[in-house]
Amino acid sequence: MPAPEPSPPQSSPSAAASHSGAYVLAEAAARARDIRAATGGRPLVARVPPLPTPPPADAPTAEARAAGGALDRILRGPSGLGTVSLRPARCEGASAPVEAPAAPAEGSPVPGLYHHPVPEPDPVRVAEVGRRIKSWALDEVELYPEDWEDQFDGFSVGRYMVACHPDAPTVDHLMLATRLMVAENAVDDCYCEDHGGSPIGLGGRLLLAHTALDPLHTTKEYQPRWAESLHSDAPRRAYRSAMEYFRGAASPSQADRFRHDMARLHLGYLAEAAWAQTDHVPEVWEYLAMRQFNNFRPCPTITDTVGGYELPADLHAGPAMQRVIALAGNATTIVNDLYSYTKELASPGRHLNLPVVIAEREGIADRDAYMKAIDVHNELMHDFEAEAAALAAACPVPGVSRFLRGVAVWVDGNHYWHRTNTYRYGLPDFW
Numbered sequence: 001m002p003a004p005e006p007s008p009p010q011s012s013p014s015a016a017a018s019h020s021g022a023y024v025l026a027e028a029a030a031r032a033r034d035i036r037a038a039t040g041g042r043p044l045v046a047r048v049p050p051l052p053t054p055p056p057a058d059a060p061t062a063e064a065r066a067a068g069g070a071l072d073r074i075l076r077g078p079s080g081l082g083t084v085s086l087r088p089a090r091c092e093g094a095s096a097p098v099e100a101p102a103a104p105a106e107g108s109p110v111p112g113l114y115h116h117p118v119p120e121p122d123p124v125r126v127a128e129v130g131r132r133i134k135s136w137a138l139d140e141v142e143l144y145p146e147d148w149e150d151q152f153d154g155f156s157v158g159r160y161m162v163a164c165h166p167d168a169p170t171v172d173h174l175m176l177a178t179r180l181m182v183a184e185n186a187v188d189d190c191y192c193e194d195h196g197g198s199p200i201g202l203g204g205r206l207l208l209a210h211t212a213l214d215p216l217h218t219t220k221e222y223q224p225r226w227a228e229s230l231h232s233d234a235p236r237r238a239y240r241s242a243m244e245y246f247r248g249a250a251s252p253s254q255a256d257r258f259r260h261d262m263a264r265l266h267l268g269y270l271a272e273a274a275w276a277q278t279d280h281v282p283e284v285w286e287y288l289a290m291r292q293f294n295n296f297r298p299c300p301t302i303t304d305t306v307g308g309y310e311l312p313a314d315l316h317a318g319p320a321m322q323r324v325i326a327l328a329g330n331a332t333t334i335v336n337d338l339y340s341y342t343k344e345l346a347s348p349g350r351h352l353n354l355p356v357v358i359a360e361r362e363g364i365a366d367r368d369a370y371m372k373a374i375d376v377h378n379e380l381m382h383d384f385e386a387e388a389a390a391l392a393a394a395c396p397v398p399g400v401s402r403f404l405r406g407v408a409v410w411v412d413g414n415h416y417w418h419r420t421n422t423y424r425y426g427l428p429d430f431w
């Protein structure tokens with residue numbers, strides 16, 4: 001007989017009620033009132049230490065437009081049937097969404113994919129981030145051998161990060177996200193995937209690399225061996241250095257939030273690897289659970305550090321905010337599954353992604369499975385936007401709305417990067 005499903009602890013009526021969305025929102029509103037009272041109404045945008053480099057001369061016109069569009073959407077709320085009650089009253093009659101300028105020539109969106117175009121990222125910033133990240137990769141962490149240069153350039157990380165963080169006050173702030181993005185991909189490529197990665201022994205490698213983010217505290221005898229190990233391969237050098245820069249700008253709780261997200265990511269890698277080792281294709285919901293961990297989440301959740309402010313830890317940890325973050329992370333990661341589908345089909349062995357798992361487990365044609373994966377993505381996106389709008393309305397404090405806006409523009413920038421990265425991705429021939 002199958003074991004009964006575990007149910008959440010329900011020690012009191014209020015614990016049971018806490019599973020209703022209404023309770024969560026009411027709780028968020030009460031919490032916001034408490035915090036406003038405790039801070040004497042001061043804005044809840046805590047400061048993080050300023051970074052040394054002054055802002056570049058580039059005016060963030062396009063950036064402001066991108067951020068404004070995303071905030072409009074969040075505060076405007078969902079627009080489908082039956083969603084009127086979710087719309088924040090103060091946004092009734094909000095201005096029309098800001099139109100993005102002409103889309104770039106390259107890359108087509110997945111047909112039918114619910115997404116929002118973003119303005120072209122500022123080319124001055126893109127070039128500067130591109131220049132600095134290459135110098136970091138080559139001179140500070142010796143990230144890759146010469147013959148990987150094309151792939152490094154083709155990844156276009158400058159364009160990615162400038163599109164995702166239009167509110168970064170300076171290029172130094174953008175570099176915090178850019179180094180981490182490169183380091184995360186180095187670990188994925190070199191430990192898990194096609195640059196020498198393998199599921200065999202992955203747990204040990206990941207754990208030791210994780211200590212570059214979450215340091216070992218041990219005896220005098222063993223500490224030096226550990227410290228040396230952080231320089232012994234490219235993924236660890238990259239994690240160590242990127243984290244050192246990040247810690248210099250983040251508050252302790254922002255750094256810890258990031259470590260937690262990275263532990264989640266590593267757990268997701270391990271489940272994916274375990275399934276690959278036994279050639280197991282999980283059920284669709286199991287795949288979605290794995291992909292909620294093997295996920296872009298560590299990237300949007302640093303939006304406040306990159307923006308030069310802090311969403312206080314308690315507001316980040318609230319269940320409504322956690323749900324919004326998870327939905328956003330899941331939507332962005334399914335975007336990857338859709339855009340990287342043909343690349344992964346062409347790679348050796350079976351690479352799991354949502355269309356592949358749906359086709360296999362639900363016994364449907366590849367094209368139908370791909371279309372169903374688009375529907376899954378779209379539902380996640382609509383849920384993300386509805387829940388973000390509800391949270392912004394229930395908890396109208398500046399740190400919350402700015403953070404939600406930061407997550408929303410990250411989601412849009414991530415889609416932009418996948419769509420335009422034709423060096424890396426190409427759509428299947430299903431239309």
Ligand SMILES: CC(C)=CCC/C(C)=C(\C)COP(=O)(O)OP(=O)(O)O
Pocket residue numbers: 181184185188265294295296297298299333336340
């Ligand atoms: C940047 C970051 C936190 C990455 C973590 C996990 C990751 C590499 C993805 C979510 C992207 O998925 P995937 O491994 O399938 O990447 P590609 O399709 O190879 O670009």
Ligand SMILES: [Mg+2]
Pocket residue numbers: 336337340341344353
């Ligand atoms: Mg992929």
